[in-house]
Amino acid sequence: MTDHAFDTLQIHAGAEPDPATGALQVPIYQTTAYAFKDADHAARLFNLQEVGYIYSRLTNPTISALASRMAALEGGAGAICCSSGHAAQIMALFPLMMPGCNVIASTRLYGGTITQFSQTFKRFGWSAKFVDFDDEAALKAAIDDNTRAIFCELISNPGGYITDIPAVAKIADAAGVPLIVDNTLATPYLCRPIELGATLVVHSATKYLTGNGTVTGGVVVDSGKFDWSASDKFPSLSAPEPAYHGLKFHEALGAMAFTFHSIAIGLRDLGMTMNPQGAHYTLMGIETLSLRMEKHLANAKAVSEWLEADPRVDFVTYAGLPSSPWNKRVATVCPKGAGALFTVGVKGGYDACVKLVNNLKLFSHVANLGDARSLIIHSASTTHRQLSEEQQKAAGAAPNVVRLSIGTENADDLIADLDQALTAATA
Structure with a gap:
């Protein structure tokens, strides 16, 4: 077969x-x-x-x-x-x-x-x-x-x-x-x-x-x-x-x-x-893996592009963006797309990240990824908290960073949720 x-x-x-x-x-x-x-x-x-x-x-x-x-x-x-x-x-x-x-x-x-x-x-x-x-x-x-x-x-x-x-x-x-x-x-x-x-x-x-x-x-x-x-x-x-x-x-x-x-x-x-x-x-x-991944990819592209253009955001690490230093590897390593997980640097640092997490409505704050639901976590205070700050930075989980796992919902709804939460986080 x-x-x-x-x-x-x-x-x-x-x-x-x-x-x-x-x-x-x-x-x-x-x-x-x-x-x-x-x-x-x-x-x-x-x-x-x-x-x-x-x-x-x-x-x-x-x-x-x-x-x-x-x-x-x-x-x-x-x-x-x-x-x-x-x-x-x-x-x-x-x-x-x-x-x-x-x-x-x-x-x-x-x-x-x-x-x-x-x-x-x-x-x-x-x-x-x-x-x-x-x-x-x-x-x-x-x-x-x-x-x-x-x-x-x-x-x-x-x-x-x-x-x-x-x-x-x-x-x-x-x-x-x-x-x-x-x-x-x-x-x-x-x-x-x-x-x-x-x-x-x-x-x-x-x-x-x-x-x-x-x-x-x-x-x-x-x-x-x-x-x-x-x-x-x-x-x-x-x-x-x-x-x-x-x-x-x-x-x-x-x-x-x-x-x-x-x-x-x-x-x-x-x-x-x-x-x-x-x-x-x-x-x-697995029976629907290819269908789901295509939706994950489309949503990740839309959300990452919107975040990169937002003045309340310092950076977005998504390799699918032309600005990413790893974008050229997409064509040779994973030509269908760069996945649907990336990090976002939030202006305001650690405190702003915590406020962002607390104000989101559609994004779930959980220690998981790859779900049909969109997920967020502040890695420095959770999944990577056992590491030193140097190790956190080396792993891409600095204190001013949140990790997004983009799900299969409507992309416009996800962007609207991030918009209102960023407003609350950076007020």
């Missing part, structure tokens, strides 16, 4: 009418375990000699349908669904890292990701080096013998910065390490990072994939193109695995090595499993 257009894949990939009932929508398989045909069948499943269902911490038919659809949409070999976007980041790195290893990460990341990488990783014996990915020399210099991955967001949260994925992919290839790209804000509709050189793609399914603020979930998509056996850096995938009688995942499973390892080892031992109802909601959300 991968030869079909995106609009077709988002509805049909990974799904077909239920053979037992003819149900057209993927059923919610709300079950913990699955009956084995006999003892030999069970043994084959546990030995990874046969693909099937054992226990829903590992695999579940509803979740598998979502994984197959995401692999098709991203152009990957396989995918793993898990409990959140943060879980997806751990799942992506788990087969690659060991104590003493590091990941090179962009400075332009969601504040929670910066905290996960800089603080929580230490408990695993991992470390992260944060680099401005526009400084290619600094990026190359940061890579050392213990580097096991390079990580970035394609469109960054909160500033909407666009990473030059082809340039970063070349550096990763030269170093012999995988490039992991968070594609949450672009979605596979706007960009397929694997086609630009990414090894792994991660998503928070909580955002645009579901599109209505009902699910917490994450996805990892593997390109299937990385040679895990080219060096001794990735023994989890290239060396014998004691828990499976010395099985070498890459040697035995080839392009599906990462996917099977993430299920058989990652989900088995970390247990960061997506629930089947969440997978069901996400599948339904």
Whole structure:
């Protein structure tokens, strides 16, 4: 089915009418375990000699349908669904890292990701080096013998910065390490990072994939193109695995090595499993992804242009604006559009931002993005408050900045709401 257009894949990939009932929508398989045909069948499943269902911490038919659809949409070999976007980041790195290893990460990341990488990783014996990915020399210099991955967001949260994925992919290839790209804000509709050189793609399914603020979930998509056996850096995938009688995942499973390892080892031992109802909601959300993204893009263009021209605003970071320093990357990285998330510098600083948030009527003040509803948050006092002011500024979340996630409402109504709230905020 991968030869079909995106609009077709988002509805049909990974799904077909239920053979037992003819149900057209993927059923919610709300079950913990699955009956084995006999003892030999069970043994084959546990030995990874046969693909099937054992226990829903590992695999579940509803979740598998979502994984197959995401692999098709991203152009990957396989995918793993898990409990959140943060879980997806751990799942992506788990087969690659060991104590003493590091990941090179962009400075332009969601504040929670910066905290996960800089603080929580230490408990695993991992470390992260944060680099401005526009400084290619600094990026190359940061890579050392213990580097096991390079990580970035394609469109960054909160500033909407666009990473030059082809340039970063070349550096990763030269170093012999995988490039992991968070594609949450672009979605596979706007960009397929694997086609630009990414090894792994991660998503928070909580955002645009579901599109209505009902699910917490994450996805990892593997390109299937990385040679895990080219060096001794990735023994989890290239060396014998004691828990499976010395099985070498890459040697035995080839392009599906990462996917099977993430299920058989990652989900088995970390247990960061997506629930089947969440997978069901996400599948339904993805069916309208392209339609919703087009509306998000049109609204983001209208709102950002209006804000940029408003004298009460210092700046707008939307990469879709010709004034953006990252506008030229739109054509090469995400030619359909620059997403619908950006930040706004409000004249009057921190206090004006707080007043703006408090006076909006249509925009909801929540710690989420990618909803059909338009959302706003003052990142410096919420999602990025755990960072120093220097880190906030580096991440695009300075005290005078609010983050807007533009929804699918009427653009004129959104502009009118911002107009009256800015009047109150800057009076």
